[in-house]
Amino acid sequence: MLTVGIDLGTTATVIAVMRDGVPQTVPVDNGRKTTPSVVNYGENDADDVAVGRKALSKTDYAHTVFSIKRNMGSRDKFFGKFPEEISAEILSYVKEVAEQKLGDSIEAAVITVPAHFSDVQRTATKRAASLAGIKVLRLINEPTAAAIAFGLAEKTNGVYAVYDFGGGTFDFSILRLVDGIFQVLATGGDNYLGGDDIDKAILEYNINQCCIGKITESERLRAKLVVKSMKEQCNFGESVEKDCVLDGKTYLFRLSPTLLKELSAKYIERTFEIAAQVFSDAKLSYSQIDGILMVGGMTKMQVVKDTTREHFKTRIFDNIDPEEVVAFGAAIQADSIVNKNRNTLLIDVVPLTLGIETFGGGVDRIIYRNTPIPTVQTREYTTYSDNQTGIKFHVVQGERALAKDCRSIANFELKGIPPAVRGTPKVEVRFAIDVNGLLSVSACEKNTGIEQNIVVEPTSGLTEDEMISMLESALKNAAQDKEKSAYISAKMAAERQISFWESIIDEIPEPERNEVGKEIEWLKESISDDKTESKDILSTINKIDDIVGRFLDDIISERLSKNPIKISEVKK
């Protein structure tokens, strides 16, 4: 049984495991460290699912899902699947291949999420893991995971910032490292800011330059892959030209380092704005930190590194592969949780303010952003009218003044309040955020002591019923898969045995010879029709074995007497 760390990224997924106290990436996708977070559903058969490079190799991009992480927690469906299910395909794939490579089954994992992921997005991630048959030990924030990996490698105390610029999301966190304790001081980010945006900008620029009209979504995806590889080449300081076939015509796409810098400037500037807010939340100035850890695929870009160094005028750390570092941290944390290692400890924070919608559509802020977790806050509410027996609540998350501008988390209704004059019932609502950053709510009427069981209905993402039915079908599929592999091994065993039995059947006396012959015929039939259950095949194998076994010793000694074993010359 293994525990691993998984970085379920927007563009790529990485799985790592601890080996002799050192985190190591498990090469999953054709021996590569990263697996593209891409899923292809077969054009004619939706059950024909391909993940990673295999999905990319399919040319029907119209059936391929990219960057599903951006839709986590939404109710959007792609090819009839929810984002949780699509993410689960990616997780199942890396789990399965990693298990083969490691020669052991994976029981549990620490999975990373962007620091500013809302409660709904975290819940969706946890559910994706359940669907993939992975027990979530802990959800941890990506920048924090990166800091853990750095901290373990550097072994230095101090205050560091983590600049995490990935394919689809940006996170900025400031942490204090004290003797193995990682205390997050403040965090912030943008769910919709990443390398994808820069790729898009480069693509739009070239579409304009080449005067290309409207193109289909699947052509766009193909063109984006061309642009992405151009961006990577351009990073080495050379101008790149590449042919891109769209709608049967060939266009020449161009990208120069200067142009790349110009096109990415707007997005890099936005990352600095977010960083400034985080510094202000942590009540720190740029000069008070000991350095910035560079994390995420985008920080491989020289322009990102240079601009960041210049902007903050501090040391930057880029010595651990920015694509692996998050998975490393997750693996270290998984190991430390399982072994109750007191040397590493993580104190993370709530990324977004959690509140309740007020009567006028504003927000009553209950748990402020950057509050250390776990945390519990209580609020007292009362009734607006006489004999009111229920109160409705709308839980939202975000930094905006109006509830409608924040992310809707859940609705719940408190029922069974004893009838009373308005304003007299005292209902204490308890909001708790656990170490995974997940919210739970409970309530109690203080005058009567009546406890309320609150059913929190998520306002987006999957409902509990949908989740249960999905889990059931996942379990059924797993059972089917199990039956499938059992069938294959039974079939192989049968084939091996049949050739052996046939080689000796003439030496078995009647009536057993006839009986064995009949059973062998049945077995031959049943392994070719793919309909017989593996347990029937196995029981028949055992039955024949029993009969043959009674004569086996005799047959072998008879054979030996006729054909004495020749001892061949041993070559040295």
Next chain:
Amino acid sequence: MSGKNFFQFFGLPISYSLDEAALVRVYLERQREFHPDSVVADNCINSCAGTSVAELNTAYQVLMNPIDRAEHYLNVLGMQTLDQLPSDFAEEMFSMRQKFDSLQTESEKKEFCASLNQRMADIISLLHGLKEDELEKFGRYACLLRFMNSFLEKVELNAYSRN
């Protein structure tokens, strides 16, 4: 929160002036002791540990925040926090609101927030300078601070929402 003494909880002297380094040190030591990840125990004790870490986090946050700390300090010394702004401060808050409403440009508003922040920092340093027999004055300024903070929060939130 009433009835609890967070200064005592962290082994710190009951004083508005805070030895931040000492607070952080004790806070992290306690985390190592009580955090669910480092508690070697079964699930039951684990969940109990979760609650006490939540309390530890609350205590730490209250002391780290100069406004919450001021109110907690008053409570510990047996004083009630004021719900209503003392009359001599009401005028200052009123003219402040009026001034903000008259502002037109973003830069003017930014400047206003900066000066409000400065005024709050001045009040905090004034609180640090007050002696133990000036508790009533301390309470009045702590209340002003709370009102100013919620006003600033509202102003900043509205500015943020427009973006």
